[in-house]
Amino acid sequence: MSGRHDRHLALPGFGAAQLGRLRAASALVVGAGGLGAPVLTYLAAAGVGRLVIVDDDVVEEANLSRQVLFAADAGGRSKAAAAAERVRALNPAVEARAVAARLGADNVAALVAVADVVVDCSDNPPTRYRLNRAALAAGRPLVWGAIAQFCGRCAVTPAGRGPCWECLFGPQEQLSGWPTAAADGVFGPVCGVVGAWAAAETVKVITGLGDPLVSRMLLVDALTGETLVIPVQADPDCPACGRR
Numbered sequence: 481m482s483g484r485h486d487r488h489l490a491l492p493g494f495g496a497a498q499l500g501r502l503r504a505a506s507a508l509v510v511g512a513g514g515l516g517a518p519v520l521t522y523l524a525a526a527g528v529g530r531l532v533i534v535d536d537d538v539v540e541e542a543n544l545s546r547q548v549l550f551a552a553d554a555g556g557r558s559k560a561a562a563a564a565e566r567v568r569a570l571n572p573a574v575e576a577r578a579v580a581a582r583l584g585a586d587n588v589a590a591l592v593a594v595a596d597v598v599v600d601c602s603d604n605p606p607t608r609y610r611l612n613r614a615a616l617a618a619g620r621p622l623v624w625g626a627i628a629q630f631c632g633r634c635a636v637t638p639a640g641r642g643p644c645w646e647c648l649f650g651p652q653e654q655l656s657g658w659p660t661a662a663a664d665g666v667f668g669p670v671c672g673v674v675g676a677w678a679a680a681e682t683v684k685v686i687t688g689l690g691d692p693l694v695s696r697m698l699l700v701d702a703l704t705g706e707t708l709v710i711p712v713q714a715d716p717d718c719p720a721c722g723r724r
């Protein structure tokens with residue numbers, strides 16, 4: 481008899497222990513949009529035991545070119561609720577919890593505390609900085625992806641130390657010209673590429689397989705077809721993870 485996980489279990493280094501870790505794991509996925517769609521799809525398919533999906537937005541037709549979790553008639557529904565429903569349909573063994581609320585100072589610590597790994601699929605700086613600090617404070621690894629037009633990035637912040645988002649992008653007050661999907665556009669497939677990569681990093685973090693993108697950052701340019709992995713360093717003066 482064949483099972484869902486047979487092709488994973490055939491992989492070198494992927495055994496019953498790795499599958500057990502996935503089944504026992506809880507992942508907090510913030511953002512059920514263009515990045516969240518492939519992340520949730522692959523984490524559900526891989527059998528991550530519990531997915532907590534945070535998004536305060538509703539499904540809009542103008543976003544369906546990249547938010548491939550949602551059916552054409554899902555317009556107006558809570559993205560978190562529709563995504564959780566899709567996850568359950570993909571793999572009923574996964575417990576999916578929808579949190580249809582904005583990630584804020586009031587709920588971030590509690591949500592991060594019950595997660596084994598945090599995945600940042602959000603689209604705005606305040607959420608990214610908040611989640612980065614909360615994950616560091618709670619000692620949880622953080623996988624993040626980010627998209628701008630045809631380009632994307634992905635990296636992993638290890639539990640409780642840098643390099644972190646704030647090491648790489650500086651203080652939130654100094655961040656300027658952050659692109660938005662509505663104003664600047666976003667190329668759907670690049671969300672799939674970067675989201676799938678973030679899902680792979682998340683599975684690696686949970687199972688211990690391979691080398692996560694720690695102290696390195698993936699850069700993808702879908703227009704030129706080029707990818708690059710560059711080294712990144714922790715900033716000792718980083719207010720989020722620095723020693724001072």
Ligand SMILES: [Zn+2]
Nearest residue numbers: 644647718721
């Ligand atoms: Zn830092």
